[in-house]
Amino acid sequence: MQRVLTEIRIAGFGGQGVILAAAVIGKAAAIFEGGYATMTQSFGPEARGGSSSAQVILSQEPILYPYVAQPDILVVMSQEAAARFTPQLKPGGILITEQELVRIDRYPAGVRVYGVPATRLAEEIGRKVVLNIVMTGFFGAVTGILSPESLRKAVADSVPPAMEKLNLAAFEKGYEYGSHLMVKLEANGNGNGAAELALESA
């Protein structure tokens, strides 16, 4: 991990596997990269509406306060989640969207935005239900804060043995999509291209 403390929020519909995605990221950081992580899930009025949200904090030191106020990285898989949480994103932060489910009209200043058609990619490998792990692979490629190997181990460690192959395939699908996107942005001379796009559309 590159920073002392990285705050992440993942949000979407219930049933999209938000919590598992958060747990995979937490495990990758803490168990496979030797850091610390907490994952907090709040159940409350918002959860009654069928939405789901988890907060993950990655740190190189024990974490004293596990709540995320302004995430550095926000991953959204539903329009409702995007509307609710995008305004909280830290300036200079990273916004990752399921691009066929989320349309972003206004970005906070300076945010880098990366979209992935995770549901479609999950369907391509036969199971829509692994869209969360496609998102996790994409997250790994565009943020670069955790090694893909740690993330792969955390995926394998977090799903039932019978589901491991499918989930690892989903991870690769998202990771490759993200890697190609980053190469393309770099080749266009804008490693920060998404940020500029965001500013342009703001």
Next chain:
Amino acid sequence: MQRVLTEIRIAGFGGQGVILAAAVIGKAAAIFEGGYATMTQSFGPEARGGSSSAQVILSQEPILYPYVAQPDILVVMSQEAAARFTPQLKPGGILITEQELVRIDRYPAGVRVYGVPATRLAEEIGRKVVLNIVMTGFFGAVTGILSPESLRKAVADSVPPAMEKLNLAAFEKGYEYGSHLMVKLEANGNGNGAAELALESA
């Protein structure tokens, strides 16, 4: 829920389904009983050793600080978890154990202790893997802080459709075992019988 704030810790081995049990209790309280709940999982050095622990806070008001210092209720499914967390239990609290995996030698003063052979009960319905939901059913019966109906709905809401029947059977198994135990303790004229046992053995 009977109290403004109830702090719960569930701990055991990795693979025992500690997190799912915690999520079921959180959902039952917040989604099906209209309260608030948070579930926090810490990944860190202890998780590297194959242990797993989750904290749940149930409240009638929004929760500002999701960390549990002294749980009111502690559920342990491994000896290591019992050794580590029992000293933190609140005086007057409730300790729930997987009685064939945990041997308690010293209890904090005044703690009520209830044991259930959850692994064996899970094996009786054919799948050891549902021991966490057997524990959840037992938790429901002995604590009485959530209605069994809310807990059943939360179980159904938290597992894949194909696993629903098995998990509901596991819940009933644990709930019935706990209900019979409470009736027996009551009949012996000691609704607080476990507490007295605890004191005697301390």
